[in-house]
Amino acid sequence: MEDNSLEQKFSKFIIIVSIVIPVVVAILFGVKLKDFGYNVEPLSFLPPIYATINGMTALVLIAAVLAIKNGKRILHERLMASAIALSVAFLVMYVAYHMTADSTKFGGEGTIRYVYFFILITHIILSIAIIPMVLITYVRALSQKFDTHKKIAKITFPIWLYVAVTGVVVYLMISPYYV
Template structure:
């Protein structure tokens, strides 16, 4: 398959996933199985796990950039696939937690409350924006259009890293208010 047709083949999927994932997450976020009468236990053990996954994602992204800068293309490729897999695992756990547990309200007051909400809102907005960026970056590598891949990766990397790191920060800031 020609490289440009590889991109064209995946462009439809990029658009579909970039819209469907945030919409489905938003819908499922509003569904609480316990409130609907299902006998499910809250998955309260998940937040520290998915926060750890966010931290691991950040580390994997940093090592992946180091790998490509040091000519280790296969390592870079494998690390990026791993980072995508970690992000998918995070998303599944995040949705599962919110479908079985009540939302936790941030209890901080004063300036820390505004800092928390700034971090949370930018984290959420960028986590939506990162979906098409990651997919486009990945497809450009798959199509072996490395000049275009590098160009968008320079945007994707810092945003994805920000999302991964702020995921941990949000967890650390709200964790004292969890009801176990």
């Protein structure tokens, strides 16, 4: 009974966070601090940092799966908490960069342009979808509902890994076009 109440307790939070984060990011993506009279230099040093954080997230996710497969539950828990923290750090830096700099246009032509936009669009869509999935997976672990945790984790892991890896790929593909 306690497990259900913990999951129910967090369900409204998960719904709210899953809606608020993408909406706030979309709004802040369009906000430029210079338009409000702030003389802020573009944080142009951030893209390689947040791309690296995406790469680190991917590695931490893989390490976490290996840890749980080897029966190292505490290590798995710590790695998953680290993956969430890295994702939050990425998000903060990503928004900060886009609030201080104009968007960079991809300059590739031909087939590579279609590949880039396919990767970018799937990355964006799945980065929104992964928010509630990560939170639900995490709450089920906190609730010690490991059977349902494991079921959703098998779906959450590859999607989160895809988002982390494609974040790096998108950065590598667009980095030659940064001003």
